[in-house]
Amino acid sequence: MLFCAFAKCSSLREVSGAMLGLSGKTKHFQLEHIPRRSTLSDANQQRSSDVFGFIYNQLLFNYGHFISDSRIKDVIKKQIEIFDSSTISLFQDILKCVGRKPQNGKRKGGIKVHTVMNVDEAVPKMVWFTPATTHDHVLLDKLKPDSNTIYVFDKGYNDYKAFQKFCNHQTGFVTRLKDNAVFESVEKQSIDEDIHSGVREDEIITITVKDDNGQNKLKLRKIRFYDRILKREFEFLTNLFEMRADLVAAIYKLRWQIELLFKQLKQNFPLKYFVGDNENAIKIQIYCALIANLLMTVVQKSLKRSWAFSNLVGFCKIHLFNYIHLISFLENPEKDWQRAFINNEQLALF
Numbered sequence: 001m002l003f004c005a006f007a008k009c010s011s012l013r014e015v016s017g018a019m020l021g022l023s024g025k026t027k028h029f030q031l032e033h034i035p036r037r038s039t040l041s042d043a044n045q046q047r048s049s050d051v052f053g054f055i056y057n058q059l060l061f062n063y064g065h066f067i068s069d070s071r072i073k074d075v076i077k078k079q080i081e082i083f084d085s086s087t088i089s090l091f092q093d094i095l096k097c098v099g100r101k102p103q104n105g106k107r108k109g110g111i112k113v114h115t116v117m118n119v120d121e122a123v124p125k126m127v128w129f130t131p132a133t134t135h136d137h138v139l140l141d142k143l144k145p146d147s148n149t150i151y152v153f154d155k156g157y158n159d160y161k162a163f164q165k166f167c168n169h170q171t172g173f174v175t176r177l178k179d180n181a182v183f184e185s186v187e188k189q190s191i192d193e194d195i196h197s198g199v200r201e202d203e204i205i206t207i208t209v210k211d212d213n214g215q216n217k218l219k220l221r222k223i224r225f226y227d228r229i230l231k232r233e234f235e236f237l238t239n240l241f242e243m244r245a246d247l248v249a250a251i252y253k254l255r256w257q258i259e260l261l262f263k264q265l266k267q268n269f270p271l272k273y274f275v276g277d278n279e280n281a282i283k284i285q286i287y288c289a290l291i292a293n294l295l296m297t298v299v300q301k302s303l304k305r306s307w308a309f310s311n312l313v314g315f316c317k318i319h320l321f322n323y324i325h326l327i328s329f330l331e332n333p334e335k336d337w338q339r340a341f342i343n344n345e346q347l348a349l350f
Helices: 002-007 012-020 037-046 050-067 071-076 136-142 160-168 245-253 256-268 279-302 309-318 326-331 333-342
Strands: 079-091 108-118 124-131 149-152 172-176 184-188 199-211 214-227 232-238
Touching: 002 012, 002 279, 002 309, 012 037, 037 279, 050 124, 050 279, 071 079, 079 136, 079 256, 108 136, 108 256, 108 279, 124 136, 124 279, 136 160, 149 245, 160 172, 160 199, 160 214, 172 245, 199 245, 214 245, 232 245, 256 279, 256 309, 279 309, 279 326, 309 326
Parallel strands: 079 149, 149 172
Antiparallel strands: 079 108, 108 124, 172 232, 184 199, 199 214, 214 232
């Protein structure tokens, strides 16, 4: 399945057929024979996707410190975690369809991949799958409040009960205010001269939280910020009362990293074609794309020479079963090739 992710195969027949040409190069990872298409299909249906999730989590545990960049945490003094979701279209009979019925009458189902990542790691720390019809805010129940963490998310996750929970556990959050949000203004705070000029308003507000015990007022902070690059105005909602207003805006801007992650995954390990027709097989394929993405991130971090991520993935796809010292070759391909040629390490083609 990792070969499928790197080679961008669109069917199990393509996976099995392509690997037949690799006979003799698979003994080092104890593959005695190339599995048939039907064997792969049965395995994807019967072997739990949790196995692949465990492998991903173990790899992240082993290499998390290696790919981590603590510069942001050193400034904020807290761990910033971003979460968002991405929907992948599927056939209606695999997972329930979402949205209105189109004019052509054809509806697609979908799987929603909820992702949580540390802002300093650039790879997911938690992945959770639901049908595309599931509302985003249900992910909030999966999060564990932590006083040393700041959660950053878009306004699709707005849930006043969750905001109350974050405040009760002294967990910071930054999000955007919904356009139809109802609130009461309490106090407009002064904006110091050293604050970024994009900050237009800094206001203390209260919102009404409804629960089983009735209603109560929750005090939050609303910041209105104008982005000169995007030429747009944003309204941020947070419980970080002591933090500079422009720093709150900068923290929300970090949320864009998770959009870049989704873009990187979809461009380099396409999930447009699925090699299985059941939910378990689809989850396995997504996990394998995440594993491949994590491994390539580790390789990229290991290099002194700068490589674009897409070029690195393309190179590894070509040399996936060639016996070369990967890091040495990527550091200086021309020099490593010349050394192999002089030492007669390269096998003849004929």
